[in-house]
Amino acid sequence: MRPANIVFWSLVTLLGVWLQNLVPGVDFLAPGLILAMQEEKWTVPVWLAFIWLFIHEGTGSMPFGAGILWYGALAGLYFFGHWLFEARNFLFMFILGACLGAMHFFLINVMALLQDWSIPMERLLTESAQQALIFPIEWGLLYLIHHYLPENRHAA
Amino acid sequence: MHGQVSSFWSRYLYFVGIRQQNDQLLSDLEAAKKELSELRESASEVERLRQLLSMTPPADWTRQGARIISHRLGPNAALETFLIDKGSARGVSVNTPVVSPDGVVGRVLRISPTAATVLLITDPNSRIPVVSQKNRTQGIIKGEGPSKELTLLYVAQGAPIEEGEILVTSGLEEIFPKGLPVARVTSIGRSGSSLFQLIAAVPLFAPLQLEEVAMLFKATALTSATGAPATPVPVVSQPVTPLVTPPGGAVPLAKPVKGPKTPAAIPPAPGQGAPVPAPVIQAPAPQPVPAKPVEAPKKRDAAPADAEKKRRKPARTTGQ
Numbered sequence: 001m002r003p004a005n006i007v008f009w010s011l012v013t014l015l016g017v018w019l020q021n022l023v024p025g026v027d028f029l030a031p032g033l034i035l036a037m038q039e040e041k042w043t044v045p046v047w048l049a050f051i052w053l054f055i056h057e058g059t060g061s062m063p064f065g066a067g068i069l070w071y072g073a074l075a076g077l078y079f080f081g082h083w084l085f086e087a088r089n090f091l092f093m094f095i096l097g098a099c100l101g102a103m104h105f106f107l108i109n110v111m112a113l114l115q116d117w118s119i120p121m122e123r124l125l126t127e128s129a130q131q132a133l134i135f136p137i138e139w140g141l142l143y144l145i146h147h148y149l150p151e152n153r154h155a156a
Numbered sequence: 157m158h159g160q161v162s163s164f165w166s167r168y169l170y171f172v173g174i175r176q177q178n179d180q181l182l183s184d185l186e187a188a189k190k191e192l193s194e195l196r197e198s199a200s201e202v203e204r205l206r207q208l209l210s211m212t213p214p215a216d217w218t219r220q221g222a223r224i225i226s227h228r229l230g231p232n233a234a235l236e237t238f239l240i241d242k243g244s245a246r247g248v249s250v251n252t253p254v255v256s257p258d259g260v261v262g263r264v265l266r267i268s269p270t271a272a273t274v275l276l277i278t279d280p281n282s283r284i285p286v287v288s289q290k291n292r293t294q295g296i297i298k299g300e301g302p303s304k305e306l307t308l309l310y311v312a313q314g315a316p317i318e319e320g321e322i323l324v325t326s327g328l329e330e331i332f333p334k335g336l337p338v339a340r341v342t343s344i345g346r347s348g349s350s351l352f353q354l355i356a357a358v359p360l361f362a363p364l365q366l367e368e369v370a371m372l373f374k375a376t377a378l379t380s381a382t383g384a385p386a387t388p389v390p391v392v393s394q395p396v397t398p399l400v401t402p403p404g405g406a407v408p409l410a411k412p413v414k415g416p417k418t419p420a421a422i423p424p425a426p427g428q429g430a431p432v433p434a435p436v437i438q439a440p441a442p443q444p445v446p447a448k449p450v451e452a453p454k455k456r457d458a459a460p461a462d463a464e465k466k467r468r469k470p471a472r473t474t475g476q
């Protein structure tokens with residue numbers, strides 16, 4: 001991987017963690033994972049998912065496995081969706097964001113049900129809506145920045 | 157006249173080196189501002205730590221400070237939790253009480269070797285048995301979510317309780333020591349159909365302003381968990397008073413230490429809380445028996461009967 005890309009993905013990780021601290025309950029690293037699956041070699045998203053899984057499992061309060069389900073479902077949605085849509089289409093990202101928001105609501109509810117926990121529904125709905133809205137916007141920003149990285153074949 | 161001329165010369169005409177001096181002073185000012193900012197931060201930290209240290213742990217309990225390293229973070233943060241920088245390597249276990257100088261913060265939900273997740277009392281999954289400080293009315297306090305008041309459950313309609321009264325832990329769940337302040341009653345209502353009062357309370361700490369907390373350990377539990385007394389635990393050498401005493405001057409008795417019923421088997425930690433009485437001394441042996449090397453029990457809650465069975469079992473096996 002080129003040095004510019006290493007710096008880019010390191011900054012994405014740092015900013016994502018910082019933003020997750022500011023807006024709890026929303027995954028700011030998921031758009032980066034989709035972008036890595038679109039733009040990089042397959043090893044890059046695998047490594048990024050591996051590192052980010054540890055961050056999510058360590059900082060979250062759900063039992064181990066919720067993060068794996070989260071990113072596994074995201075990757076599955078992407079692979080299923082890019083057969084039907086153009087992978088870099090903003091509409092596809094919008095649909096993916098909506099699916100991710102719904103998945104956040106469903107996954108947290110299922111995990112809470114299995115643990116016999118109660119979760120405040122209003123907050124969960126708000127987080128799901130935030131996730132659905134933030135995902136395509138953040139993906140668009142990251143996509144633009146990534147394309148203007150030095151030594152990128154798409155860079156102007 | 158000469159002085160005025162000299163002053164006029166040096167003030168308004170002779171500017172050699174003024175620019176360099178100005179740059180030097182600006183640089184010094186920047187350094188001083190930075191140092192002042194750091195010192196203010198240190199002073200704030202010292203004040204917070206002093207408040208934390210001023211909290212006297214109940215008898216037979218010791219405390220250990222911890223720093224909050226993260227609040228709710230990420231998509232999996234479904235509960236009201238935060239992360240502290242002490243884990244199982246420092247003797248932290250699940251359900252370890254976490255307190256602040258203002259009152260109970262929560263308990264440890266899960267642990268790793270170097271960090272632990274603390275479940276706040278404001279989470280809907282947190283329920284703590286409490287008793288009102290003045291009227292001694294019992295109930296269970298339950299969280300209702302972030303930035304919402306707590307609810308006191310199962311207080312009968314006729315039970316006396318007042319607005320503004322402090323609720324303290326009753327110690328019935330055997331997680332928190334008795335007498336720690338938890339919340340303050342803000343409103344008392346009555347519902348026609350319910351057998352219980354509708355009571356709301358506010359926690360005594362501000363969740364987002366917490367930076368350091370203290371964990372409470374039973375003295376024996378910490379010693380047996382780590383194998384040695386933890387270094388940062390402050391020594392309680394002076395007479396320990398409970399945090400909250402009920403009105404009327406009656407001092408609640410400290411709960412007996414849970415865990416192994418054979419305190420003589422546990423080597424007392426030097427300077428750790430009150431010395432544990434050894435029942436062996438009270439019952440003098442008729443004949444001197446050669447002292448056997450005593451080992452600390454591996455399980456904290458292992459009953460003596462179980463230990464006796466384990467000791468006997470190999471004897472039967474060898475006899476068969």
